Amino acid sequence: xxxxxxxxxxTTVGVLMCTAGLMPSVSQAADRVERENxxxxxxxxxxxxxxxxxxxxxxxxxxxxxxxGKPSGPSLPSAIESLRASAAASGRVTPPAEPLDSMxxxxxxxxxxxxxxxxxxxxxxxxxxxxRDGQARQMTEAQREQLSYGCVGVTWVNSGPYPTNRLAFxxxxxxxxxxxxxxxAPSAGETRAEFEGRIAKESFDEGKGFKRARDVAxxxxxxxxxxxxxxxxxxxxxxxxxKSNDALRxxxxxxxxxxxxxxxxxxxxxxxxxxxxxKMKAVIYSKHFWSGQNPQSSSxxxxxxxxxxxxxxxxxxxxxxxxxxxxxxxxxxxxxxYVNFDxxxxxxxxxxxHNETVWTHANHYHSPNGGMGPMKVYESKFRNWSAGxxxxxxxxxxxxxxxxxxxxxxxxxxxxxx
Numbered sequence: 001x002x003x004x005x006x007x008x009x010x011t012t013v014g015v016l017m018c019t020a021g022l023m024p025s026v027s028q029a030a031d032r033v034e035r036e037n038x039x040x041x042x043x044x045x046x047x048x049x050x051x052x053x054x055x056x057x058x059x060x061x062x063x064x065x066x067x068x069g070k071p072s073g074p075s076l077p078s079a080i081e082s083l084r085a086s087a088a089a090s091g092r093v094t095p096p097a098e099p100l101d102s103m104x105x106x107x108x109x110x111x112x113x114x115x116x117x118x119x120x121x122x123x124x125x126x127x128x129x130x131x132r133d134g135q136a137r138q139m140t141e142a143q144r145e146q147l148s149y150g151c152v153g154v155t156w157v158n159s160g161p162y163p164t165n166r167l168a169f170x171x172x173x174x175x176x177x178x179x180x181x182x183x184x185a186p187s188a189g190e191t192r193a194e195f196e197g198r199i200a201k202e203s204f205d206e207g208k209g210f211k212r213a214r215d216v217a218x219x220x221x222x223x224x225x226x227x228x229x230x231x232x233x234x235x236x237x238x239x240x241x242x243k244s245n246d247a248l249r250x251x252x253x254x255x256x257x258x259x260x261x262x263x264x265x266x267x268x269x270x271x272x273x274x275x276x277x278x279k280m281k282a283v284i285y286s287k288h289f290w291s292g293q294n295p296q297s298s299s300x301x302x303x304x305x306x307x308x309x310x311x312x313x314x315x316x317x318x319x320x321x322x323x324x325x326x327x328x329x330x331x332x333x334x335x336x337x338y339v340n341f342d343x344x345x346x347x348x349x350x351x352x353x354h355n356e357t358v359w360t361h362a363n364h365y366h367s368p369n370g371g372m373g374p375m376k377v378y379e380s381k382f383r384n385w386s387a388g389x390x391x392x393x394x395x396x397x398x399x400x401x402x403x404x405x406x407x408x409x410x411x412x413x414x415x416x417x418x
Contacts, residue, residue, distance in 0.1 A: 049337045091372065098126065100126055100136060104120050107416035107417075113380045113381070114380075115378055117374060126139055129408045132405055150366070154360050159283070160408075165321045165324065165398055166260055166321065167260050168287070168319040169209055169212045169216065170206075170310075170396050172205075172311050172312055180202070181199055193304045196304075200291075212397070214284065216399060219241065223237035224236075224280055226278060228276050229277070246316075261277060266406075283346070283348045283401070284346040285345050285346055288388055288394065290394070291307075291310050293323060293326075302329070303329070305393045310324070327340060339391050341392065342392070344359035347408065351412075357413075359380050359384075360378070362377050
């Protein structure tokens with residue numbers, strides 16, 4: 001992540017914000033967990049309060065479009081015009097096309113992160129990620145516009161439809177949380193609200209949350225293999241879940257879990273799945289965000305986190321994202337400012353050690369002539385990606401579907417390739 005954090009908005013369907021900063025080495029990532037309780041992303045990386053207000057103001061323009069449960073098709077023309085006007089005012093621009101035969105240069109690598117510019121990423125994407133039915137494709141203007149929105153843009157250009165966050169998974173240790181509340185006390189100067197928010201945050205385990213998402217995606221992919229209609233896929237899925245005694249088998253037929261495939265635009269597209277589940281595969285991306293988003297909750301919860309918010313089901317690991325408004329953390333003290341979230345693309349990598357997996361994300365939207373500057377793309381190892389900032393107290397791992405004929409989720413990602 002770069003020295004200045006920044007945004008991201010969706011054009012046609014919603015707006016989401018993205019953040020980033022200097023990514024630490026693996027050892028620094030472990031150390032930062034200790035620092036982040038007292039130091040925000042803005043403080044750590046030199047962002048001004050005006051920077052943060054500008055970032056979050058763009059997000060406000062389309063919060064209702066990016067919420068779970070909203071249709072994933074085209075949004076209202078007036079909303080599109082409003083979003084594009086906001087983007088134009090911010091200085092966001094679409095990067096130019098890159099020749100299909102142009103090879104990428106090696107990324108700059110430091111610690112657990114490799115960094116490159118947006119044009120070089122486009123060249124790598126065209127060589128490694130762009131294939132449809134075995135044929136490399138040049139990134140289209142529409143895809144380059146999607147990409148230019150930053151971290152969400154990286155996920156968006158790989159997933160096809162914008163991220164809807166319906167199938168989010170996380171891991172929360174209820175016993176650890178209860179024991180810490182009962183057997184420890186607030187630190188010196190720490191209020192009860194700060195203490196409870198901190199204990200809740202420390203009770204999440206991103207490694208286990210990611211593993212749960214990977215395990216579920218694996219079951220889904222097995223159910224997709226021989227299913228040529230949705231009914232067969234659902235029967236296969238329930239059979240696999242029953243075989244392993246997985247609590248997801250008891251989800252209601254109308255739940256996001258069972259409806260996810262039919263709600264995926266590329267599943268219904270003639271040049272995608274064409275309503276054939278066997279042509280689809282389940283893949284993963286991640287989102288970091290703040291828990292205290294309910295405007296009706298106490299100011300303390302919006303400042304220090306809501307221990308009860310966005311906790312996964314104890315039986316299934318599913319996180320109800322319905323109330324995710326993409327709202328940033330409220331300042332606890334004068335002068336504090338927080339960014340609202342970060343997205344990372346994983347895809348369908350087969351690396352068994354989750355610490356060796358590679359997450360592709362970005363610093364901010366592409367504004368080469370504006371105050372934010374040009375967009376940079378990062379490939380980070382899991383410990384770097386999951387380390388987080390004081391701006392976020394939740395990390396979810398989300399399943400979506402893409403056609404198998406798309407190679408936007410290669411099984412092997414070589415960091416900083418070539």
